[in-house]
Amino acid sequence: MRVRQALLVVDLEGVAGVDSPGALISGMPEYVRARALLTAEVNAAVEGLLAAGFQRVRVSDSHLCGSGESNLLPEALHPAAEPCFLPEDAYAAHLFDEVEAVACLGMHAAAGPVGFAAHTVDVLGAWTCAGRALSEADLVLALAAEAGVPAVFVSGDDVLQAQLGGRVAYVRTKVALSVTRADSREPEAVLPELTRAASLPARPVEPLPDSPLVLTFKSGHQAALAAQTGARRLDRYRVEVEGPGFRERYTRALQAASAAGAVLADAVAEGPGGPGFLRDATALFQLRGPPTHPPARRTEAVDRTLGAFLSLTEGQDDEARALRALTLHMLEGHAPGAFARRGLGPTLEAAVDALAEVPLALPDGLSPDVGMARVDAWYVRRERGLPHAPLEPYLLRAYLEHLAGEEHGLHAWLLGEMAATRGLDVRLPIPARAMRDVSRVADLYWLTHLYLLDTRYLRAAPAHPDATAWTEELLVATPWVVEQGNVDLGAELAFCLQCVDEAGGGAHEALLVLLERHQQPDGRMEDAHATAGALLAFAGAEERLP
Known part of the structure; x- marks a missing residue:
């Protein structure tokens, strides 16, 4: 029988x-309880399916917690449950063989700004079909419809319930407060509802339209990797896949998403269970894809910021002179149209001429910021092919050693690297990304200055083979920088993203909104350096956005 x-x-x-996101990741304290809660819900659903006349329940665990293992507790699982864990494809075709009904438990909303832990398949891409956002529950139901398998119920948060629109019986388990927080019902109240829902008669599922699947990614590099699988590139962030049936389209889209996911190895710190991993995983939920509508060019913001910047750098001290000249030197290369439209050539020329008066003495005790200004002055004049007093190698080396000894490692590294690009190599043996385990802010400044060094301070295209990996790191860091309200660092992230063609992405837009929110009516940011960064960011946006 x-x-x-x-x-x-x-x-x-x-x-x-x-x-909370911590409950989703192996190695975190909350995850231990989450496994027990999941197993209890599965057992409750199995009881309902048995009451409906089923004798065996094939349970496909689709959650990837980072351990490479199933989330279910096998010793506590109902004896009628047959657990399956297929990390490559939890909705594989053979799972639908010889089953008379399908149900979905513990699901979440489609990728987007609402719904707890909202994503589709992974945290990088949003899936749509004929303009409709697809959740993973939508994918399962569409695969079931094509296989002729009716559906019993779905459970999850209130956002997914609204997205499904009553197409299938539903058990609401929680209310989403944000993509990283939810307010659950008491598990004891949910379990009997799952049993009742699972005992309902299965109903046929309406198939999705016979249209291509479109995947929208959070970086251009992700979309490029997806396109290498055969997906058709629609624009910088989107690809589409076609096929004779939904299963074929789904399989091709899954391959594209998997290829794009290769960036996560570079973007996410540590491994599952560590605080860095949790921080970055949370950020990936928060990180938005490209805006639905074209972002504004912010021409007025450029003008206001420029006026404030020129006012703030009118001084005759070393720092003001160097910041004025270096910023305009960068602006000329990064946003030449914006630079030319505002007639900044003579202003830059005068600023560079004034650098000839900046001394190159680097005595012990000189503050890192003044030392940086003096090397900046030397660097700009050398970059522009102008004569300048020599920077003595032994003096610079001694100053770098002084900075390192005073725990100004970031300055010691950067000054050494800047001088080396102009043929004066007295660098200290400082490990790469030496601040990574010391300070996230310092490490991100290190990262932005890798871009600056690689692009000769925004005057050339990035050429370093690791530039794409740096970009994925910056994208993951963006939600944290925005949350911290760090406008100076946010401005640097923005112009770095611009120089790798990410001005159309959601991270870039979030950074510009951060700058606008903190800008004073006269165009100033928190200080002259942040104002300089904002000028480059706003002008770079004006240059690159339609």
């Missing part, structure tokens, strides 16, 4: 009691 089987696809984000 044939055994009646049902397929239960399960995830973790929609389980009652799972309300």
